[in-house]
Amino acid sequence: MRPATDGGTGEPFAPVAEYGFLSDAETTALLAPSGNVEWMCLPRVDSPSVFGSLLDRDAGYFRVGPAGVDVPAARRYIPGTLVLETTWWTPGGWLVVLDTLLIGPWHHETDRSHTHRRAPTDYDADHVLLRTLRCVNGQVQVRLDCLPVFDYGVVAARWEYSGPGYHEASAGGEGIDLRLTTDLNVGFEGPLATARTLLKQGDTRFVTLSWSEHAPPTTYDEAQTRLTWTVHHWQHWLDRGRFPDHPWRSYLQRSALTLKGLTYAPTGAVAAAPTTSLPEVQGGERNWDYRYTWIRDSTMALWAFYTLGFDWEANDFFYFIADVAEAAGGHLQIMYGVDGRANLDEQVLGHLCGYDGARPVRVGNAAYLQEQHDVWGGIIGSIYLYVRKRDRLDDRLWAIIVKQVEVALAHWRGPDHGMWEVRGERRHFTSSKVFCWVAAHRGAQLALIRGDTERAMEWQEAADEIHADILAHAVDERGVFVQHYGTTSLDASVLLIPLVGFLAPDDERVRATVFAIADELTEDDLVYRYRTDETDDGFSSGEGTFTMCSFWLVSAFVLIGELDRAKALCEKILSYASPLQLYAEEIDVHSGRHLGNFPQGFTHLALINAVMQVIRAERRERHEPFI
Structure with a gap:
């Protein structure tokens, strides 16, 4: 059944053109300017949604960003990639969030009906949504809110701790098993997994959501290494192209x-x-x-x-x-x-x-x-x-x-x-x-x-x-x-x-x-x-x-x-x-x-x-x- 919430994100719908697009060439996600993942279907693009607040504010979302601030100072893709960078200004400091669907080494167990004819590559979808946070100046109160609702907003998540301490949690529904891994302390409020902390200049944190047997990063350093791998994947892919030297x-x-x-x-x-x-x-x-x-x-x-x-x-x-x-x-x-x-x-x-x-x-x-x-x-x-x-x-x-x-x-x-x-x-x-x-x-x-x-x-x-x-x-x-x-x-x-x-x-x-x-x-x-x-x-x-x-x-x-x-x-x-x-x-x-x-x-x-x-x-x- 649908979860009882206070109206989902509680935000007005962002203009369509304000959404960011992420992909690992198997799964896609749309991010609102507020830092909400508002559309994500698993395990592939035409599967039922896990986060569906793009179509109903009660159908699931996943926010990472500063508490009390919904409008970012700037957003851009890391050049040549599908890695989205959002910069936030708050009265106390500046926060930079990087969002991407990780690309990793080829997982040979993946079922590929066309593998013998596909492009030769050492990269494959990691089935991990990675979100990293870095306070670059002052101090910023940050928050994490993850509320999956499976099957197009019908089946509420049921979270439980699946690792040591309060840093790893899992939820399942409609054949999808989600794992939330982070260096934040996570608590549960019914179907909502949530965390709050104060970051000071130089502090970093990471959050991942994964949905397959592929292991997510378990430390910020590992997350940063795999983020760098993903950045290089997209840039190397784009370098194969032929683009004329032109303002367009x-x-x-x-x-x-x-x-x-x-x-x-x-x-x-x-x-x-x-x-x-x-x-x-x-x-x-x-x-x-x-x-x-x-x-x-x-x-x-x-x-x-x-x-x-x-x-x-x-x-x-x-x-x-x-x-x-x-x-x-x-x-x-x-x-x-x-x-x-x-x-x-x-x-x-x-x-x-x-x-x-x-x-x-x-x-x-x-x-x-x-x-x-x-x-x-x-x-x-x-x-x-x-x-x-x-x-x-x-x-x-x-x-x-x-x-x-x-x-x-x-x-x-x-x-x-x-x-x-x-x-x-x-x-x-x-x-x-x-x-x-x-x-x-x-x-x-x-x-x-x-x-x-x-x-x-x-x-x-x-x-x-x-x-x-x-x-x-x-x-x-x-x-x-x-x-x-x-x-x-x-x-x-x-x-x-x-x-x-x-x-x-x-x-x-x-x-x-x-x-x-x-x-x-x-x-x-x-x-x-x-x-x-x-x-x-x-x-x-x-x-x-x-x-x-x-x-x-x-x-x-x-x-x-x-x-x-x-x-x-x-x-x-x-x-x-x-x-x-x-x-x-x-x-x-x-x-x-x-x-x-x-x-x-x-x-x-x-x-x-x-x-x-x-x-x-x-x-x-x-x-x-x-x-």
């Missing part, structure tokens, strides 16, 4: 680290976000679970990883996508669990009040049952990128290609729910038809690599038929691509037309479409995915501007030769980044608030694409090498 490089690096943090290392799958049900409009009902991996994201994810030099990560994700495609045969879903599972049944958690009152709170995602025709272009596009890196096409991949292209050609003429997963009537969405063209056209190119000229000709003829059908039915009287057949409404997804090579960037229809979206589907230059009053998506409420669509417009401006507009828009979107250079899915153009799940992987993928497009165009203009 830090955004590329933070996006790369975020995508790595959203990766579930045992399989290589990249989750769309680590959260569920953060609303797309304040207090609204557009609240979805994004803790899964979308096939449509795969092509852009591979492009981003390959472009930045992270071939191992790209290959890991590709192997995951290939495995699920092979297992699915002709029934490829639009999304899967990060472990590859197909069943993502959606349910409403009626006992949770939601972030800032936004209900319902959903876990699972019923969109996995939808028919979306972009999925075949996503998988074939991914295989095309992978094969181009190797100039080799084996029998296994060829069998997947044949199956997915044939399914695309059998279904492209029908309506679907579209890439935005509308829960209204099926339509002949333009972007869905374009991705069916991608499946046929890229399939034909892959057939030539394979040496199967007969299939290459057959598939290219089908691609040409799809191409002609789109041009005949998806272009309005102004020469602008519309959302779906039989409408004049605009949709930002058609910005992908030049990005996937459907038409040349200098085609007048492409230029007209880009300008129309820039003029008619924006507010203060930021792009909506569509006008909600013109689209039957199953909901009556509106939504914010979609940040990835704004970045798509940047990329489209570059491609059509409007570099100055691209640079100005890109600089503007980057100015909306969170203080830690993270992005949610949407931005409220009136307040600047981030909306939707956070941090959102597709937004960071679109950022990488847009920023790299701008930098490359700038250097072409100056006749300089790219990197």
